[in-house]
Amino acid sequence: MRAWIERFEKMGELKVIYEKVDLELEMAHIAYAEAKKEGGGRALLFAKPTRDGEVLQTPVFMNIYGSRKRTEAIFGREIEQIAARVQKLIAPDHPTTVGGKIAKLLDLWRLRKCFPTRSKKRGECQARILLGKEAKLSDLPILKTWKEDGGAFITMGQVYTRSLDGKARNLGMYRLQVFDDHTLGLHWQIHKDSSAFFCEYEKAGVPMPVSVAIGGDPLYVWCATAPLPKGIFELLAYGFIREKRAKLVRCVTNDLFVPGDADFTIEGFIDNPSARLIEGPFGDHTGYYTPKEAYPFMRVGAITSKRDPVFAATVVGKPPIEDKYMGYPTERIFLPLFRTSCPELIDYKMPENGVFHNLIIAKLRTRYDGHVLQAMHAFWGVGQMSFVKHAAFVGEDAPDLDDYEATLEYCSDRFSTDRVVVASGALDALDHSSPQPLFGGKLGLDFTGAKVKKKVSAVSDRELFDKIKPLVPEAIKLKQYAINGANPIALLQIRKVRPVKAFASALESLKEYLSIVIALDDRNNDVENGYMSLWRICNNIDAARDLTLGAIVLLDATTKDEADGFNREWPKDTDCDRDTIKRLRQKGLWDYDEAFERKFQLL
Ligand SMILES: Cc1cc2nc3c(=O)[nH]c(=O)nc-3n(C[C@H](O)[C@H](O)[C@H](O)COP(=O)(O)O)c2cc1C
Known part of the structure; x- marks a missing residue:
């Protein structure tokens, strides 16, 4: 990763922070705000991470993917070019000229580079080896990213696993909670491939090897997030994109293989696959906390590293965040693949x-x-x-x-x-x-159909609000979008006192002015802020419950409770911590104004 730090520096895409920055909240807050800057801000290298006032030796590298420029640098070319190569691979042309045929053969020959190699020697990532009790997670600069998180989490770990019969391998990115120096929670959600492998071990009652790599070529991280089908090893995608085989080395204490250029590897086993620990809460990329839940965990048997390693981390929360830039290649590269099901x-x-x-x-x-x-x-x-x-x-x-x-x-x-x-x-x-x-x-x-006739008379937001208020006394504010379209969308901010459906029929008397109404809570929302309102709406609705299709269409994007028949825990927003911001301001590391904080609903 040091090579990438130098490269980003030359590109003008790096900011080094020499001040001491605490691993608890401070570092994550800085990176969170940086990623929200126009274009995604710069990559951040924290030279002096501290925990309880003590400086740790290993620097922390964040917001690595956080701009289109850096993402394309990591991929080595424009993302569209990679998508075009994928398209060519799945819909091959049939060259008729000799030159064309040779080019085709060369193309196919290049594909051999997809397959990773396995070295018999130790890798750079094993220059230092700590085993057993010596291998302590507290030696790593692991962040606590949100105030109400259950603890510190590794947020950019490449998790390597294999199926019980050893035939299939997987690389996935899952958050990993530190429970103690030698215990790491594995938040692979039920739909994910490592979870499917884990079920095999659990059924057989056999310990499962797990290795987590951190750092190395940043492209591994994207590969770990890529939604490839179960059974396809994500490092094939690495070889395809890099046109260079991933070079793997055998772990020291289990028989998994990890990239030799990783900065760190954490090796271990899930000794007892039927055991669980309560994982979370964790401020997640939905912009909400995921509640506590039982997940498997691994016992750490070894931590290995390069001589001079750097630790990679990310922070997730409300958009835009670093995963915006990681999601873009996923969207583009998977388009041609998805077309095979939807031509x-x-x-x-x-x-x-x-x-x-x-x-x-x-x-x-x-x-x-x-x-x-x-x-x-x-x-x-x-x-x-x-x-x-x-x-x-x-x-x-x-x-x-x-x-x-x-x-x-x-x-x-x-x-x-x-x-x-x-x-x-x-x-x-x-x-x-x-x-x-x-x-x-x-x-x-x-x-996809034809245009429909405009049925509503357009009126100003103020006029419409005045018409709604007597019918819906909880209404606080209103803003219309697509006002010139046949069906304007009215976002209605309310101080919720009853289920939203309760005022659906009252609104029908305004069908001359209303087509689509979307209700949002007053707290933590601003209907003037279209970007964040869309985020809230997409998170908060379950169409089967929240959509009323009548003379007007009403969509309830408010927080739900028992009155709505909702009996789960409704999670909190990932909000920044005021004390942390105050401390960062004092250190000169936070110069954002209120408008910025409001725009992205930081608090
Ligand atoms: C920043 C970030 C954090 C993620 N954290 C998790 C996680 O904790 N658990 C999970 O199951 N998926 C998580 N994902 C999504 C997975 O990495 C993604 O679904 C991936 O395709 C899983 O690989 P798999 O299908 O091989 O299991 C995360 C993705 C990103 C970008």
Whole structure:
């Protein structure tokens, strides 16, 4: 990673912080705000991480992926070029000229580099080896990122596992909670590949080897997050993108293999696969805390490192954060792969403020009745894409999907209640709004039809609010979006005193002015802030419960409680800690103004 630090420095993409910065909250707060700067800010190298006032030797590297420029540097080329190579691989052309045939053969020959090599020698990552009691997690600069987190977590660990029969290997990125010096929690969610491997070990009652690599080539991290099908080792993607084989070395205390250039490796076993520890809470990339839950854990048997290692970490929370930049290559590279199930898919976007899988906008070339439904169910049925909660489809005549305003207006012009699908299915483990974990409502919106007639008379926000207030006394503020479209969307901020559905029929008397109303809580929201409002809406709704399709369409994006029939714990927002900000201000490490804090709902 030192080489990447130098490279980012030359690119003007690095900021070194020489002041002492505490691993508890301070470091994460700085990186969190940096990632929200226009373009993603710079990569941060914390030269003096401290814990309880004591300086640790290993520097911490953060916001590594946090700009398009750095992400493309890590991938070694423009992401679209990699996507084009993937496209070529799955839909090969048939060259007819001799030159074309030779080029094709060379192309195929290059593919051999996808396969990792295994060295018999020790790797750079094993220059220092600490075993047993000597291998202490407290020697690593592991951050506590949010105030109400259950403890310190490794947030950029590459987790290596293999199937019980040894035939398949996996690399996944999962957060890892430090329980004590030798115990690490493994938050692989139930749908993930390592969790599937783990089930095999649990069933057989056999200890499971686990190795966690930290650092090395930053591309490993993206590979660890890539939603490749179970059984496909993510380092094949590394070789494909780098056009260079990953060079692996055997771990010292288990028979897994990790990249030899990693900065650290943590090796161990899940000794007792039927045992669990309560993991969490943890401030997650949804912008909410995930509540405590039982997860397996590993006993750390060895920690190895380079001579002069650097520790990599990230912080997740409300958007935009570093994973925005990590999600972009995933979206682009997986588009050609997804087209194999949905050939008429022109493009799609998974905006970071839709929390990626909570909102997908897809452009489709429709050819027959039911085509959109077919595509919708393809999305809801394939791998990690099946976690998509809200799927909107637009036709090939839609504007560029990056132009959100124009796309919203296009959708507003084509919205019709008979083109709304409410289904149910598997949900991401982090979803908090469905009545039960892992399963809930899905919303499909078909905007591929013809324009509809404008049914409502446009009035100003003020006028509309004055009409609503007598009917909905809890209303606080209103802002309309897509006001020129056939179906404007009114975001209504309320101080909730009763279930939102209770005022649905009262609003119908305003159908001359209202088409779509989305209710949001007054606390922690501002309907003027479209970016953060979309984030809140995509997180908080379960369409099967929260959508009322009447003379007007009402969507309830408020916090739910027993009165709404919601009996789970509703999580808190990941909010920055005021005392930490105050300390950082005093140290001269926080110069953001109130407008910035409000824009991204930091507090
Ligand atoms: C910053 C970040 C943190 C993540 N943390 C977790 C996590 O704690 N648990 C999890 O199951 N997935 C987590 N993920 C998502 C997985 O890395 C992703 O789903 C990956 O495809 C899993 O690999 P697998 O399918 O091989 O299991 C995280 C992703 C990112 C970008």
